[in-house]
Amino acid sequence: MSFVNFTKTELKNLFKKPATEKYPEGPATYKETTRGHIVNNMDTCVLCSVCQMRCPTRAITVDRKAQTWTIRPFSCIQCRRCVDNCPKKSLSMAKEYTEPDVTRTEKVFALSDRQKAALAEQARRAAERAAAAMEAKKKEMAEGKKDETKKDETKKDETKKEDGASDQTS
Amino acid sequence: MASKRSVIPFGPQHPVLPEPIHIDLITEDEKVVEAVPSIGFVHRGLEHLVTKKDFGEMVYVAERICGICSFGHGYGYVNAVEHIMGIEPTQRAKYIRTLLFELSRMHSHILWLGLMADAFGFESLFMETWKHRERVLDMLEWATGGRVIFSIMRLGGLRKDVPDEILKSFLPELDKIEEGIRACEKAFLSDPAVLSRLKGVGYLSKEDAISLGCEGPFLRASGVARDNRMRGYAAYKDVDFDIITSDDGDSYGRCYVRIQEIYQSASIIRQCIEKIPDEGIYVPIKGFPNGEYMTVIEQPRGGACYYVHASGKKFIERMRVRTPTFANIPALAKTLQGCDVADVPILVVTIDPCISCTER
Ligand code: SF4
Ligand code: SF4
Numbered sequence: 001m002s003f004v005n006f007t008k009t010e011l012k013n014l015f016k017k018p019a020t021e022k023y024p025e026g027p028a029t030y031k032e033t034t035r036g037h038i039v040n041n042m043d044t045c046v047l048c049s050v051c052q053m054r055c056p057t058r059a060i061t062v063d064r065k066a067q068t069w070t071i072r073p074f075s076c077i078q079c080r081r082c083v084d085n086c087p088k089k090s091l092s093m094a095k096e097y098t099e100p101d102v103t104r105t106e107k108v109f110a111l112s113d114r115q116k117a118a119l120a121e122q123a124r125r126a127a128e129r130a131a132a133a134m135e136a137k138k139k140e141m142a143e144g145k146k147d148e149t150k151k152d153e154t155k156k157d158e159t160k161k162e163d164g165a166s167d168q169t170s
Numbered sequence: 171m172a173s174k175r176s177v178i179p180f181g182p183q184h185p186v187l188p189e190p191i192h193i194d195l196i197t198e199d200e201k202v203v204e205a206v207p208s209i210g211f212v213h214r215g216l217e218h219l220v221t222k223k224d225f226g227e228m229v230y231v232a233e234r235i236c237g238i239c240s241f242g243h244g245y246g247y248v249n250a251v252e253h254i255m256g257i258e259p260t261q262r263a264k265y266i267r268t269l270l271f272e273l274s275r276m277h278s279h280i281l282w283l284g285l286m287a288d289a290f291g292f293e294s295l296f297m298e299t300w301k302h303r304e305r306v307l308d309m310l311e312w313a314t315g316g317r318v319i320f321s322i323m324r325l326g327g328l329r330k331d332v333p334d335e336i337l338k339s340f341l342p343e344l345d346k347i348e349e350g351i352r353a354c355e356k357a358f359l360s361d362p363a364v365l366s367r368l369k370g371v372g373y374l375s376k377e378d379a380i381s382l383g384c385e386g387p388f389l390r391a392s393g394v395a396r397d398n399r400m401r402g403y404a405a406y407k408d409v410d411f412d413i414i415t416s417d418d419g420d421s422y423g424r425c426y427v428r429i430q431e432i433y434q435s436a437s438i439i440r441q442c443i444e445k446i447p448d449e450g451i452y453v454p455i456k457g458f459p460n461g462e463y464m465t466v467i468e469q470p471r472g473g474a475c476y477y478v479h480a481s482g483k484k485f486i487e488r489m490r491v492r493t494p495t496f497a498n499i500p501a502l503a504k505t506l507q508g509c510d511v512a513d514v515p516i517l518v519v520t521i522d523p524c525i526s527c528t529e530r
Contacts, residue, residue, distance in 0.1 A: 005356035035315035
């Protein structure tokens with residue numbers, strides 16, 4: 001009888017454990033692949049701003065002066081574009097969803113002390129190299145030769161990487 | 171003595187449908203003699219955003235036209251721009267696109283079954299169907315990382331590969347879903363109480379369905395064999411499937427078509443998993459699109475048209491989407507004529523209305 005058909009399913013369901021999770025009594029479960037929220041490893045970030053430029057909702061702000069990386073989790077659409085484009089593989093997607101809040105908060109990440117020191121060291125070396133190049137050039141000028149080709153190489157290489165990543169639109 | 175006519179407003183907020191559509195029902199006693207639909211409550215101006223977001227970023231906006239056929243909207247836009255730019259995605263990308271498209275279709279149809287059960291007041295059937303829908307959402311989450319918006323589409327292919335192990339793990343899941351839907355199918359298609367709410371309700375003849383420009387399962391339930399997947403976009407030309415139709419032309423027929431399409435989608439997914447080649451998923455794109463293109467794809471609710479006009483700049487000039495719900499509203503007004511007031515919620519649900527994507 002067609003009547004009994006669904007009754008059977010209903011009776012079976014009566015003796016099975018619930019199909020739903022008891023959240024928030026128990027913890028929520030996530031898949032390995034779930035796109036939950038963005039985290040930045042402040043030990044490797046070089047504040048290059050590629051993520052800021054690639055983010056379709058402009059949820060990320062990089063402040064080089066203050067050495068901070070800021071995300072507005074309520075603007076982020078978890079598209080993973082920043083993760084795919086980060087040249088240092090500093091960003092990653094954690095599987096837990098953004099926690100609820102009552103205001104549109106911002107999350108500010110400051111560069112770790114180690115990374116601050118590393119960046120300062122890098123900047124110091126770059127300045128040294130530039131100074132050395134300048135010196136060499138002055139000498140060459142003094143010697144009357146006009147060979148300017150070597151100078152450009154000492155410029156920061158981060159900007160080049162930005163260009164390299166630009167074909168990865170969408 | 172002629173009965174007095176009165177107007178009953180249906181919507182914009184109505185318990186049967188979480189989306190705002192307003193219908194003025196002109197009634198005589200308990201019979202509807204005329205229905206005047208009006209839309210325009212959730213216009214968001216998404217098409218205009220095409221001039222504000224660059225053509226790569228627009229994919230994310232296109233996906234957000236609708237929460238249920240999000241993959242299809244992303245695909246429609248990408249398909250149009252790829253044609254303009256002359257890009258041919260790899261076979262693997264095409265197969266994964268087809269597979270995700272069919273998963274979305276399953277998700278949409280199972281969701282619809284639940285809404286239908288809810289509309290005729292069979293709450294336990296509603297929950298049972300949505301239990302199976304949850305499995306489909308889990309599969310989508312495994313494949314893409316998202317449950318509603320997948321963000322996997324990209325001009326030139328996909329943003330992320332779906333590994334073969336994950337694809338293989340879908341096979342037992344599909345079996346379980348099919349088994350569950352078979353149990354529900356008996357309730358939908360042979361339970362006398364359900365049949366009394368579906369059989370003969372909202373009849374639409376084949377001729378009317380064609381002349382009113384219906385789309386999708388609503389059209390196929392009136393016996394018209396038209397399915398845009400037969401055009402062979404993505405990998406549809408490489409998989410085997412038939413157009414499912416029903417000659418009933420009533421709510422029962424629409425239920426039947428959608429249930430059969432769930433099984434058909436499962437079969438297409440199995441074929442995709444079997445045939446999928448091992449290769450890259452992305453072809454790099456160069457330059458900006460220049461030209462125009464119009465494409466029609468089969469969304470779960472019917473054929474959707476995407477028109478893109480670009481002029482070689484970073485921002486596309488015009489994008490236009492025609493969604494299946496928009497095409498089905500005139501036929502809805504026609505089927506509402508002569509029905510009982512109590513059947514109105516069921517008939518509104520049978521076109522599977524998606525008002526947000528109609529108004530964008
Ligand atoms: S792209 Fe990566 S390295 Fe550059 S600022 Fe963003 S997180 Fe830091
Ligand atoms: S996931 Fe997408 S929206 Fe979120 S911060 Fe990264 S790029 Fe921006």
